[in-house]
Structures are given as structure tokens and as C-alpha cells.
Amino acid sequence: MTKKLGSIRDVAKETGLSIATISRVMNGATNVSPETREKVLLASKKLNYLPNPAARTLTTKKTKIIAAIIPTIEHSVYAKFIAGMEQTLAKRGYSLVFAISNSDEEQEKDAAEKLLGMGAEAFVLSGGRHDPELIELLTRRGVQFVFTSIWAPDGDVPTIGYDNFALARGAIHHLHRMGHQDIAVVHGPEVLSDRTTWRKRGAKSAESAEIRLAFFEEELSVGGGKLAAYSMLKHKTKFTAALCLSDVMALGVYTAHSENNLVVPDDLSVMGFDNLDWSVHISPPLTTIDLPARKMGESAVTSLMDYLEDGTPIERKFFDAKIIERASVKKL
Amino acid sequence: MTKKLGSIRDVAKETGLSIATISRVMNGATNVSPETREKVLLASKKLNYLPNPAARTLTTKKTKIIAAIIPTIEHSVYAKFIAGMEQTLAKRGYSLVFAISNSDEEQEKDAAEKLLGMGAEAFVLSGGRHDPELIELLTRRGVQFVFTSIWAPDGDVPTIGYDNFALARGAIHHLHRMGHQDIAVVHGPEVLSDRTTWRKRGAKSAESAEIRLAFFEEELSVGGGKLAAYSMLKHKTKFTAALCLSDVMALGVYTAHSENNLVVPDDLSVMGFDNLDWSVHISPPLTTIDLPARKMGESAVTSLMDYLEDGTPIERKFFDAKIIERASVKKL
DNA sequence: CTGTTAGCGCATTCAG
DNA sequence: CTGAATGCGCTAACAG
Numbered sequence: 001m002t003k004k005l006g007s008i009r010d011v012a013k014e015t016g017l018s019i020a021t022i023s024r025v026m027n028g029a030t031n032v033s034p035e036t037r038e039k040v041l042l043a044s045k046k047l048n049y050l051p052n053p054a055a056r057t058l059t060t061k062k063t064k065i066i067a068a069i070i071p072t073i074e075h076s077v078y079a080k081f082i083a084g085m086e087q088t089l090a091k092r093g094y095s096l097v098f099a100i101s102n103s104d105e106e107q108e109k110d111a112a113e114k115l116l117g118m119g120a121e122a123f124v125l126s127g128g129r130h131d132p133e134l135i136e137l138l139t140r141r142g143v144q145f146v147f148t149s150i151w152a153p154d155g156d157v158p159t160i161g162y163d164n165f166a167l168a169r170g171a172i173h174h175l176h177r178m179g180h181q182d183i184a185v186v187h188g189p190e191v192l193s194d195r196t197t198w199r200k201r202g203a204k205s206a207e208s209a210e211i212r213l214a215f216f217e218e219e220l221s222v223g224g225g226k227l228a229a230y231s232m233l234k235h236k237t238k239f240t241a242a243l244c245l246s247d248v249m250a251l252g253v254y255t256a257h258s259e260n261n262l263v264v265p266d267d268l269s270v271m272g273f274d275n276l277d278w279s280v281h282i283s284p285p286l287t288t289i290d291l292p293a294r295k296m297g298e299s300a301v302t303s304l305m306d307y308l309e310d311g312t313p314i315e316r317k318f319f320d321a322k323i324i325e326r327a328s329v330k331k332l
Numbered sequence: 333m334t335k336k337l338g339s340i341r342d343v344a345k346e347t348g349l350s351i352a353t354i355s356r357v358m359n360g361a362t363n364v365s366p367e368t369r370e371k372v373l374l375a376s377k378k379l380n381y382l383p384n385p386a387a388r389t390l391t392t393k394k395t396k397i398i399a400a401i402i403p404t405i406e407h408s409v410y411a412k413f414i415a416g417m418e419q420t421l422a423k424r425g426y427s428l429v430f431a432i433s434n435s436d437e438e439q440e441k442d443a444a445e446k447l448l449g450m451g452a453e454a455f456v457l458s459g460g461r462h463d464p465e466l467i468e469l470l471t472r473r474g475v476q477f478v479f480t481s482i483w484a485p486d487g488d489v490p491t492i493g494y495d496n497f498a499l500a501r502g503a504i505h506h507l508h509r510m511g512h513q514d515i516a517v518v519h520g521p522e523v524l525s526d527r528t529t530w531r532k533r534g535a536k537s538a539e540s541a542e543i544r545l546a547f548f549e550e551e552l553s554v555g556g557g558k559l560a561a562y563s564m565l566k567h568k569t570k571f572t573a574a575l576c577l578s579d580v581m582a583l584g585v586y587t588a589h590s591e592n593n594l595v596v597p598d599d600l601s602v603m604g605f606d607n608l609d610w611s612v613h614i615s616p617p618l619t620t621i622d623l624p625a626r627k628m629g630e631s632a633v634t635s636l637m638d639y640l641e642d643g644t645p646i647e648r649k650f651f652d653a654k655i656i657e658r659a660s661v662k663k664l
Numbered sequence: 665c666t667g668t669t670a671g672c673g674c675a676t677t678c679a680g
Numbered sequence: 681c682t683g684a685a686t687g688c689g690c691t692a693a694c695a696g
Contacts, residue, residue: 007673017682021677031681048472052394053451055673057386057690073415074609079405090431090443097427100415111334118397118427119385140380190468222613238548251610258615277406278610281554281583281593306653339689352666387689428665497665569694666696677686 006047014043028052031142057119058219064094066304071103071110071127071193075248076276077293078126081148085124086298093306103192105131107175114138122304124148124297128159129194144307144314148300149195153319158314161322164195167289171243171271173261173264174323179332180269182212186228186253187221187245196220197275199245214239218249225252233260240332242270247272247279247288250328254282264328275324285326292319337377346375352456389451396426398636399452400478401443403435403459407580408608409625411457413480416629417456417485424637433537434658435461435524444469454636456480456629460491462525476646481527483650490646494653496527499621500534501601503575506655511664512573512601514544517583519577520552520559528552531577533603545563546571550581557584565592572601572664579604579611580619582660587612595663607656617658624651 008026012019017036025040034042043049057063068085075105086096091292099111099117109131112123116137118278123138123145124265131215138145175183190197200215207213216231218224229252232239250272257264264270264284272279272288279286282299299317306312340358344351349368356364357372364372373414375381377511387396400417402410429450433441441463444455455470455477467489471476483495500615507515522529522649534548548563550556561584564571576582582604589596596602596616604611604620611618631649638644 008675009673019674020676020683021681022683027675028679033681036681040577050445050449050473052390053449054389055688056392058384058673058690059675061688063386073411073418074408075403076406076408079408079411083405086430086432090446093446095446097429098418099422100418110677113382114422114425114427117382141382222610226613229334229592248610251613255613255615272609278554278580278583281558282614283587283588341689351690352692353666356666358693365665368665384689385671386690389689390674390689393672578670668693670691670693672690674688675683675686676688678684678693680681680683 006044006049007078008049008328010047011040011043011049013142013318014047015039040169042147043304044165045055060067062308063119063121065097065119065169066122066124066301067112067118068096068098069108069115069126070098071101073100077274081297084294086303088298088301089305094305096259096301099263101126105129105134109134109137116141116143121308124300124304127194128152128155128157128217131287144304145316146300147295150198152316158303158316160303160317160319162291162319164204165205167273168199168243168245169206170202171273171323172203172213174204174207175241175269175271175329176211178241178329181210182237182241183214184228184232184235184239184242185195185213185215185245186225186232186242186249187215187217188224189217189250192220192229196245203243203245203270205303220246220248222248222252222255225249227252229253229256233262240327242268242274243271245273247274247276247286250286250288253281255319258284265328269329271329280326282327287326287329288324289321290324291321295319338376338381340381340383341386342379343375343381345612346379346526347371349515357640359562365563367602369404369431376608394640395451395453396427397429397450397452398454398633399444399447399450400428400430401433401447401458402442405432409623411605414624415631416626417633420630420633421637425554426633426637428633429474433458437466439653441466441469443624448473448475456632456636459526459634460484460487460489476636478632478636478646484648489647490635492635492649492651494623494651496530497537499605499653499661500531500575500577501538502534503655504535504538504545507575507601507661508538508543510573510601510661511540514569514571514573515546516560516564516567516571516574517545517547517577518574519549519579520556520581521549524552528577535575537575552578552580553586554580554587557581558588559584559585561585561588564569565594573603573661574600575603575605578619579608581621582611582618583614598602598629600608601661603661612656612658617656618623619661620656621653623653629652639644641648 101108128147147159151162216228218228275290303314334471433440460479479491481493548560607622635646
């Protein structure tokens with residue numbers, strides 16, 4: 001079934017030109033006469049010719065491949081992130097290869113080796129906690145990389161993301177401004193994500209005589225949120241609000257409440273984190289924090305492409321994320 | 333920053349062996365003495381050597397790249413599909429490149445050209461409706477491709493998926509068995525997806541004296557589902573059930589009902605399509621059809637890899653999808 | 665078990 | 681503006 005594809009030489013033969021000229025046309029060089037260009041383009045179409053990327057890479061030493069490793073794709077924040085990267089890269093002729101790490105440092109490292117073996121020239125990593133061997137591998141090979149979804153003012157590796165600590169702290173303060181003093185913080189496993197750790201710390205930093213927190217850790221899923229809510233309901237403290245460090249878990253809290261004939265926000269105010277698509281459509285609409293995942297993806301790969309092309313140094317980038325006030329938080 | 337990477341020749345020099353032997357070790361050939369292998373592996377590690385994929389591809393003419401074009405990634409069915417493909421490919425040393433078509437045939441064609449230019453050896457396409465030029469391009473270049481998410485007993489292109497027609501028909505029959513006779517069918521734009529067309533036809537095929545249907549088309553989103561529900565409520569017929577051709581739209585129907593103090597399933601039974609993660613966690617849990625997206629992805633790329641390696645002909649594959657009965661459908 | 669050699673298809677000098 | 685020659689790093693015969 002696989003037909004022999006035309007090579008640059010076939011086009012040269014067809015047009016009576018040299019392969020150098022064909023190459024010039026295919027690469028958009030300006031020093032080619034319009035008629036020659038036309039002739040070449042025509043012959044290319046006719047012969048069904050497309051430059052062989054491997055051969056091209058071999059001489060230019062540029063693959064135009066950027067790699068991303070994400071914890072999971074079955075979470076729309078990452079899906080948006082990926083979509084942002086893919087579409088931005090495509091515009092400039094780059095392509096994205098990615099792998100899923102399942103939040104496992106070892107899987108991440110293995111994936112990186114594979115991606116490197118595919119010719120990835122730069123990496124987008126999620127979060128700032130990684131296997132030291134991975135960092136060393138990338139560094140040793142001189143492959144540029146950035147950390148995303150986090151923000152750190154200093155450190156060797158540029159970060160492109162938002163300040164999880166400040167956002168969670170701000171969320172607690174927001175709930176406090178709405179009159180809440182006993183707040184449950186529902187979150188996923190810290191082991192799996194340093195973003196969770198930062199968010200948790202940020203929340204904790206807001207504790208005071210007037211703001212009392214309790215933390216509930218469960219699996220990062222709707223089911224996990226439900227479990228957390230059940231623990232919360234059994235807790236000695238009567239919480240008036242819950243900050244869920246992920247919208248997904250907030251949905252679980254909703255479910256647990258409706259199962260117990262409890263009403264959000266009358267019995268409990270709920271605040272999420274992520275602003276997933278459906279968060280505005282559930283009932284009541286969820287107050288949450290809008291994370292600019294798509295923009296972050298665009299920004300990360302843009303910096304990387306600029307670096308690869310002109311050596312433009314990569315700057316850390318800070319994205320603000322706003323609280324979206326909706327009906328799930330009630331003023332006391 | 334980019335350091336010069338060691339080449340096969342450096343390793344040869346380091347070990348005092350020939351490049352052929354290095355190549356053998358790197359490719360896992362068996363005819364190499366264990367000590368030699370050790371020595372090579374050691375030197376490779378020391379010199380930070382990894383075979384250059386472009387050079388390898390240039391001689392083997394195999395890129396081990398498979399391409400997928402999907403309508404959107406911000407929909408967990410596709411996310412699962414992608415995840416299934418990626419992880420299956422990775423196990424056999426293949427990689428996935430993908431592009432997002434936004435359900436636009438032209439964008440799909442452009443993406444395909446780009447992916448082809450990257451060295452994709454086979455394609456996974458979604459649905460069965462595509463720009464004829466795209467099909468011709470792929471065919472002319474001898475690139476194998478499959479259609480997914482649909483099922484067709486015959487036709488030139490192998491399909492790997494489920495029978496949307498039969499599933500939607502089965503869904504209507506299920507609702508009828510539960511005592512429903514006036515059923516609203518809520519769906520996304522047919523223009524954008526032949527899967528929608530098949531599902532709609534399947535539903536229509538179940539119409540009879542006892543089963544009366546009305547169709548409501550809106551954007552394929554939670555918001556679209558909500559709009560459809562409002563139209564439905566204004567309709568002269570009093571529907572007792574709604575079949576949403578996507579869970580996402582079912583969520584919109586839920587929202588519209590709760591906004592009107594109507595209760596699912598007492599005022600309206602709702603059935604979805606997709607079995608998205610959260611469908612079991614919303615209230616009431618959604619009766620829906622579980623689509624085996626992940627398995628479908630695994631199967632599609634497995635067939636393609638087998639074809640690429642041994643020329644194994646690609647067989648169409650049929651996946652069954654089961655109705656998951658939950659509380660959103662009430663027996664009348 | 666190991667070495668030698670010949671391209672793979674292209675971009676890129678350097679001439680003209 | 682165009683052509684001829686070179687080599688990128690590797691695998692695949694072919695020898696031994």
C-alpha cells in the first residue's frame with residue numbers, strides 16, 4: 001500500500017532544475033525567480049512531493065518538536081492547556097508531542113526519555129517537583145524546559161503560571177469577607193502535586209483567631225469530594241463554608257449534600273478552584289477561581305519557540321487568576 | 333545552551349568498537365556479546381548518547397509516528413480516547429501527534445498536511461465524513477487511516493467504533509420500555525458531526541404510533557442543553573422523557589429544570605449519551621450510554637501499528653456500548 | 665560475534 | 681538567480 005514518495009531529486013528531474021533550487025523554493029527563500037518558483041510548486045504538486053522531515057532535520061538539526069508532560073488529560077484544565085499549546089505551536093510550524101505521567105515522577109522521567117528520543121527540543125513540565133535525574137538529564141543535554149501551573153519568583157527554572165499560594169490564601173480571605181469563620185478545605189493528595197501543597201499552605205497562612213480551618217484530603221475526583229464532604233459532616237465543627245482546591249471535588253461536595261437533603265449555599269457555602277466549563281451550569285453555579293490554562297499553554301510554548309529560534313531568554317511569567325463570584329457562596 | 337550531543341561515532345571511538353556494533357546494541361540486536369553490550373551501554377551513558385531519531389528515520393523509513401485528528405479535546409470522551417492511544421503507542425515505542433479540527437473539514441485537512449509533513453505514518457480520524465481531498469491525499473500517499481467513533485459494515489475505510497444508529501435506537505426503546513411515549517431528543521449540530529446524524533436517525537427509526545419524538549438542536553454544550561430544555565418546556569407536547577445525545581447537554585437539561593423548580597426524574601426522565609465521569613455524581617445520577625472511548629483508542633492504534641509492522645490488514649472493529657441505568661429515568 | 669561501506673533526502677556552503 | 685558538491689547520523693547489507 002505504501003507508495004514510493006517523490007524525493008527532491010524527482011522534482012529536480014521533472015523541472016530540469018537542480019535540487020538546490022527545489023530546496024530553496026520549499027523553504028521559501030527569496031532568491032528564486034517567480035517563474036522558477038511556479039514551475040517547482042507545480043511539479044511538487046504533480047509528483048505529490050513533500051520534503052522529508054527526517055532528512056531536513058538531519059541537516060538543520062532542528063526538529064521543531066516541543067514536548068509536554070502532563071499529569072492527566074482527563075481533566076479539562078489540562079485539556080485546555082494542551083489545546084492552547086497545540087494550536088499555538090501549529091501556527092508556527094511546530095508540533096507538540098506529549099506524554100501522561102499520572103503524577104508519577106518515575107513515569108515522568110521515562111516519558112521524558114522517550115520524548116527526547118523522538119527529537120523534542122524543549123520541554124513543558126507541570127509543577128515544580130520532579131525527579132532530580134530528569135532535571136539533570138535535560139540540563140546535561142542542554143534541553144530547555146519550563147515549569148508551568150506554578151509561580152516562583154526565583155530559582156533556576158523559569159516558571160510560567162499562577163501563584164497557587166496566593167490564590168488559595170485569597171480564596172480563604174474572600175470567604176471570610178463573606179462572613180465565614182469555620183472553613184473546611186477539601187483537597188487531593190499532596191503527594192501527587194506540589195500545586196496542592198502550595199494551595200494548602202496558602203490557605204493555612206490565612207488562619208487566625210477569626211478564621212479556623214480544617215483540612216480534608218481525598219482522591220482528586222468527584223467521588224473524593226463526596227467522601228470529604230461526609231467526613232466534614234461528621235466533624236465536630238459546624239463548617240459554614242468549604243473551599244475545594246478543585247472544582248471536581250466541589251461537585252462531590254454538592255452531591256453529598258443533596259444526598260443528605262442539605263442545600264448549597266444555605267447549609268454550606270462552597271467555593272471551587274479551576275473554573276471548569278460546567279461549573280457555571282451546575283446548581284447553584286459555583287463560585288470558583290478561573291485558571292488561565294489555555295493562555296498559560298500558549299505562553300509557555302511561545303517562550304520556548306522564541307528561545308529556540310533566537311535564543312531569547314525565557315522569562316518567568318505570572319498569570320493572575322480571578323475569583324468568579326457565583327451563587328454557591330452565601331453572605332452570612 | 334544547547335550542547336553538542338554525542339554521535340554514534342563518539343561512542344565507537346570511546347569503546348574502540350565500530351559504529352555497526354554500537355548500532356546493534358542500541359537496537360537490541362541479539363548477536364552482540366554481553367561484555368561488548370555492557371561496554372557500549374556504559375559509554376553511551378557516559379557520553380550522554382541517544383540515537384538521533386532523524387538519522388534513524390532516514391535510513392529505516394519508519395518514523396513510528398501515528399497521527400490523530402480530533403474535533404476537540406475539551407470533552408472528556410476525546411481526552412480518554414487520546415489517553416488510550418498515547419499510552420498504547422508508548423508501550424511499543426511509537427508516539428502520537430495530534431491536531432484539533434474544531435469539527436471543521438478544512439481545518440482537518442490542513443492539520444493532516446502538517447502532520448504528514450511531520451512524518452506521520454498512519455492516521456486516526458474521527459467519524460466518517462471528511463473533505464474528499466483529505467481522503468485523496470492520504471490515499472495517494474499510501475498512508476493508512478481508520479475512522480473511529482462510528483461503525484459501518486462496509487466501505488473502503490476500516491471503522492473502529494460503535495454503532496451510533498443502533499445505540500440511539502436502543503436508547504429510545506429503553507425509554508419506551510420504561511413507559512415513555514413522548515420523548516424529546518436533544519442534540520448538537522448535525523453539520524459538525526456525522527455521529528450526531530447517525531444517532532438522530534437511529535432515534536427516528538424507533539418512532540411509531542406508540543413512540544412520538546421531537547428533536548431539539550442546539551450547540552453541543554451545557555448551555556445548549558439548557559436552551560433546548562427551555563424550547564422543550566414551551567413545546568405543545570408534554571414530554572415525559574428526554575434523550576440527550578450527549579451527557580453534556582443532559583447536564584444543561586438538569587440545570588434548566590432546577591431553575592424552573594422542576595424535578596428530574598419526576599417531571600422529566602433524562603437519558604444521556606457518553607457516560608462522562610461526572611454523570612454518576614450529579615443528582616440524580618444520569619442514566620446514559622457508556623462509550624468505550626479509551627478502548628477504542630487503544631484498538632485503533634494497535635491495528636495501525638500491526639499494519640505498519642507486518643502489514644496485518646486492518647479489520648473493522650465493533651464495540652458494544654451498554655446502557656447504564658441510574659436514577660434519572662423513572663418508570664411510568 | 666564484529667567491522668566496512670554505501671546510501672537515506674535534504675540544506676548548505678561555494679562557485680558561477 | 682542557479683548548480684555542484686558535501687555531509688548530517690544512522691541502519692543494513694555484506695564480509696570476515
